[in-house]
Amino acid sequence: MAKLNVNPTRMELLKLKKRAKTATRGHKLLKEKRDGLMKSFMSIIREAKDLRSTVERDLGEAFKNFMFASASMKTEALNESLAVPSQKMKLEASTKNVMSVNIPEFKSSVEGDFVCYSLASTSVELDGSLKTFSHVLSDIIRLAEIEHSAYLLACEIEKTRRRVNALEHVMIPNMEETVKYITMKLSEQERAAITSIMAIKDRLG
Amino acid sequence: MKTYHIAILGSKDAILGFKAIGVKPVSVTSKTEMLEKLEKLCDSGEYAVLLITEDFFAQGKDEVFELSKRPLPAIIPIPSHRGSEGLGQEKIKRIVEQAVGSDILDK
Numbered sequence: 001m002a003k004l005n006v007n008p009t010r011m012e013l014l015k016l017k018k019r020a021k022t023a024t025r026g027h028k029l030l031k032e033k034r035d036g037l038m039k040s041f042m043s044i045i046r047e048a049k050d051l052r053s054t055v056e057r058d059l060g061e062a063f064k065n066f067m068f069a070s071a072s073m074k075t076e077a078l079n080e081s082l083a084v085p086s087q088k089m090k091l092e093a094s095t096k097n098v099m100s101v102n103i104p105e106f107k108s109s110v111e112g113d114f115v116c117y118s119l120a121s122t123s124v125e126l127d128g129s130l131k132t133f134s135h136v137l138s139d140i141i142r143l144a145e146i147e148h149s150a151y152l153l154a155c156e157i158e159k160t161r162r163r164v165n166a167l168e169h170v171m172i173p174n175m176e177e178t179v180k181y182i183t184m185k186l187s188e189q190e191r192a193a194i195t196s197i198m199a200i201k202d203r204l205g
Numbered sequence: 206m207k208t209y210h211i212a213i214l215g216s217k218d219a220i221l222g223f224k225a226i227g228v229k230p231v232s233v234t235s236k237t238e239m240l241e242k243l244e245k246l247c248d249s250g251e252y253a254v255l256l257i258t259e260d261f262f263a264q265g266k267d268e269v270f271e272l273s274k275r276p277l278p279a280i281i282p283i284p285s286h287r288g289s290e291g292l293g294q295e296k297i298k299r300i301v302e303q304a305v306g307s308d309i310l311d312k
Contacts, residue, residue, distance in 0.1 A: 041304050049297050049310055056289040063286045066222040082224050089227030091209045093253040095276045102276040106253060110227070134226040140283065141211070144254045147297070148279030154304035155274065 004178040008185035016182070020175040027167040034160045036099050041153040048146045055143050058136045065129030072123045087113060087134070091141065101156045103149035108141045110134070209277075210251055214239060215258030219286040228256070236264040243272060243280070252278045258285035259292045 006012045088111040095102040115127070212229040213220045220230040231246070233239040239261045246252050255278050262269060262282040273280040282293050298308050 052293050056284050059284050085225050087227045093209050130225050144279040144281045151300050154300045157304040
């Protein structure tokens with residue numbers, strides 16, 4: 001390991017010792033943060049994976065139905081029937097702080113019904129597919145919440161892990177080596193001073 | 206708590222159905238248009254969830270990942286009308302790999 005570029009003085013030694021102590025403490029704290037983040041990450045990632053499979057399956061079904069519906073109707077008629085949606089989606093969002101990462105929390109509520117068109121002029125498939133869409137939507141919102149949280153946590157875990165590693169394998173060993181170097185240098189100077197005094201005394205006496 | 210909206214980005218045929226259930230449809234035709242609109246929606250601060258169909262998500266994955274570093278909005282890929290191409294699972298895999306180092310959920 002390379003030692004830091006500092007003058008071997010008592011002043012520097014004291015400063016360095018203090019820094020090394022802070023770094024060790026920071027390392028311990030960051031390690032704990034990493035473990036805490038990992039714990040909350042693990043608790044949601046499995047759910048996210050399962051929920052994604054469910055959503056993808058249901059949405060596939062809904063899209064298929066919708067395709068059939070739009071095939072059996074004229075494009076203009078379809079556009080016209082969906083022109084003024086009556087269902088309103090209310091989504092309340094706030095952020096929660098987990099180990100200094102802000103993750104979103106959603107609360108959704110639905111107002112009104114999705115049937116905003118004349119039942120006589122539209123095909124039956126349209127009702128079915130819109131019903132599935134509206135079912136899947138709450139799952140999608142939940143998925144958005146946990147998948148996005150997982151992503152944000154993953155970013156933070158990566159950053160924290162890097163910091164922990166940098167402290168553990170670079171910063172702290174470097175400082176320790178420099179402390180050792182300065183101590184050696186200082187005691188060497190001391191010995192040199194003593195021997196020269198002894199030599200002078202010999203000559204005088 | 207502030208109230209937000211949901212928007213969906215994708216080709217016109219795919220997203221029309223979402224209009225009826227209260228999701229704002231934003232139709233896009235190309236990658237550049239998609240990224241432009243996505244950025245605008247992100248910056249507007251009115252949307253908490255942005256859904257994006259897989260066919261467009263595939264074209265600009267890295268840009269989308271970059272945009273979703275903020276707590277809000279959450280940008281989520283969903284299967285397009287052509288069915289799922291496994292991109293959503295790939296995203297989960299990528300997240301796990303980023304956090305843990307290897308995909309531990311893969312069976």
